Amino acid sequence: MKKRSIIPILYIAFLMLPIYWLVAMSFKTTNEILSGFSLFPQTFTLENYITIFTDPTWYWGYINSITYVTINTVLSICVALPAAYAFSRYRFLGDKQLFFWLLTNRMAPAAVFALPFFQLYSSIHLFDTYLAVALAHTLFNVPLAVWILEGFMRGIPKELDETAYVDGYSFPRFFVTIFLPNIKAGVGVAAFFCFMFSWVEMLLAKTLTAVEAKPIAAVMTRTASSAGYELGLLAAAGTLTIIPGAIVIWFVRNYIARGFAMGRV
């Protein structure tokens, strides 16, 4: 038993090394970085972080990213809930084909959509808005949310619905007060994955924004090119992008295995 645990330990160490390096770099001064190799920051500095938190282009990058991710998550879950309910409870004309078609969108290379999305959202005057990115990301998040939620809903016996109707509940009231609490783990898992994929996706987010809704990623690219080689700053900005993900995953840690177990990612 003990001998076996060496494998996960080594694996996690491998995962943590680049992250450690990013964090370590973020606490170094530019001088130290350029003057040579050091395993730990020699002159510990918070300067990089101070720059980020005082420069509006920097911190607005974060606010922009978080805003469109949140809009996307809420939107995806809201439209996916009724659809998943329909797929899990009813048979209807073309249901299988529709489900499959939804899933094929998950397979589409984002690069294929970059240019047409740019034109589409420009033509309806949504270019460079939060809504544009949030809507674009629903392309792959909605199918995913429907898939995950449908799996959880299928686990709830249909008798629950019938009992509620017999007790005189209207559909909306039943759905909100009885059904939703029963699948809250599923909603959590689905929201987690929506958050995750919207947060990490950059190609579309960058293509659909210019100034107003520019995600943190685009700000980082600018730093790398225009302001020379400010590695410390870049590292600090990168470190800060890990934090939201880490927080979110901590909340759903007990459900991840189950969410994956449903085989619905």
Next chain:
Amino acid sequence: MAQIKLSNLRHSYMPSPTGPEDYALKEIDVTWRDGGAYALLGPSGCGKSTLLNIISGLLTPSEGQILFDDRDVTALPPDQRNIAQVFQFPVIYDTMTVGENLAFPLKNRGVEPAKIKRRVDEIAEMLDVTDMLNTRASGLSPDNKQKISMGRGLVRDDVNAVMFDEPLTVIDPHLKWKLRSKLKELHQKVQATMIYVTHDQTEALTFADEVVVMQDGEVVQIGTPVELFERPQHTFVGHFIGSPGMNVLPCEARGDRAVFEGHEVMLEGPTKGDSGHTDLGIRPEYVGFGDSGIPAHVTKVADIGRHFVVSAMVGNTTLKAVTEHSVPEPGSQVFLQFKPEQSRVYRDGWIATEERAR
């Protein structure tokens, strides 16, 4: 085949148990005869599965020894104990055929192919699965799956014992009966020691030559089905076995008589001891109606097919009687007669009357 002896066995799931309540098993001393059919009967959580896992070697007991034919096997892993076990949910290897499933335990032990084939054919014949030998095991019905997992235990001719952990739980009611008789038949054919764990008294009483009744990690009685029914050693056994269970009525013990709600009742023999709480135990089957006796008020009569169960009040105590004819009306006054040789006093749950020499 071997005789199995458990001596001073205790087990706790906690690392450092303090009191008896921390033990899942308290002091087990049992000897199982070679080739016998035994049942371990008790309600859920009484420790019977724990005991089973200790015998098969999946668990190591905190204290005590397990002896197979006087050989200490306490420290041996399951595969070296030559034990077969059938689980509650059928365990089969999905990707193999029925034949490969049956051959699996032999293959793992390096038995030569010719012998494997012979044994597999023999067992398949016995289980009536010869025609399925080449089908994939994953598509079988639950009862056939359970047969296959039984078969995997039986193919080995070196098994010391075959153990069944509530094997009929997932089987449809109408097939339960069939599988149970198959089991009984197999036991007669292979003559292996079989231990059958269940909480269902019918299963236990029909399968076993001898039943071990457990409660709260303790063995309360070991006996043949008749003994358990006729002379329960503990009120728990009386209550758990039989339908309806034994009447347990608070009483006072006075020599070979008990006083229950002010009425004197003849007992099977003199009472031992003098402290503790005393109850009068009598099975509903031995409560009769007559022209004289203990006056009672009939509250309910239930028709359960072959006989009637009459509930009656004596003073403030309710008791049950079973009768096949002469059914009193609910609400009527009757006189109850207790069969003396079936009336016993229990002190703190344990039997306290001596059997009268016959």
Next chain:
Amino acid sequence: MRTENQKAWFFVLPVLALVAFNALVPMMTVVNYSVQETFGNNQFFWEGLGWFEQILRSDRFQAALGRQFLFTAMILAIEVPLGVIVALSMPRKGFWVPVCLVLMALPMLIPWNVVGSMWNIFTLPKIGLLGYFLNDVLGVNYDMTQQPLSAWITVIVMDVWHWTSLVVLLCYAGLVSIPDAYYQAAKIDGASPWSVFRYIQLPKMKTVLTIAVLLRFMDSFNIYTEPFVLTGGGPGNSTTLLSIDLVKIALGQFDLGPAAAMSLIYFAITLLVSWVFYTLMTKDDAQ
């Protein structure tokens, strides 16, 4: 069981509208461009299937496609077995389980361009931990910006770092759903650890493993941001995968026709290979 009810369409309508808007309109645009030629000024001329032919015949596309398949094959060959091994050696219960799961999932939650930057910083000669270690401690000549081999290895290791956890988590979920009785029965049957893996764990992991392989195929085939940030497709064109090439043509050169034709070919290949994978891996169940 599910009941027949055509009104259920109303429930699906919002999803349908949203996804149709996002998928159909751009897809029409792509199809439209793919059969036309433009000389600017919004003037378009019918081109037929010319662009498709040109793309399919071009060395550039074939080279990118070859690199793409090589990349995907390599990461599948590494990530799937590695993920299975890690999942098998994880503890089944206890305090360490959520800790392991959270730490392992962490790389998947980092924005993809940050993953690229992070590995860039990690592998810089003289400055990065890995670059320094390889060049100055082990004496290996390693420079991603100059040597195609170094760049390839780095891109692959980065993807292993980024996505193996997905395979681990999926397999782990499959493993914990195996009842204890199976392991106990195997012990009693005298099965070797290999037999336990071959006859119990692998069959039970099959569904999740199918999903893992499919997802890893799809996502690695569509990969863009991480290698683009890390190597920019270089040195030369050595790490220019399909998506990188496509974006170069579409947004860099603004060759709309060829880009659109390439998009459709690209998408078709993804769908086709996914379908083949899926059919092959689920073939057994159908029998």
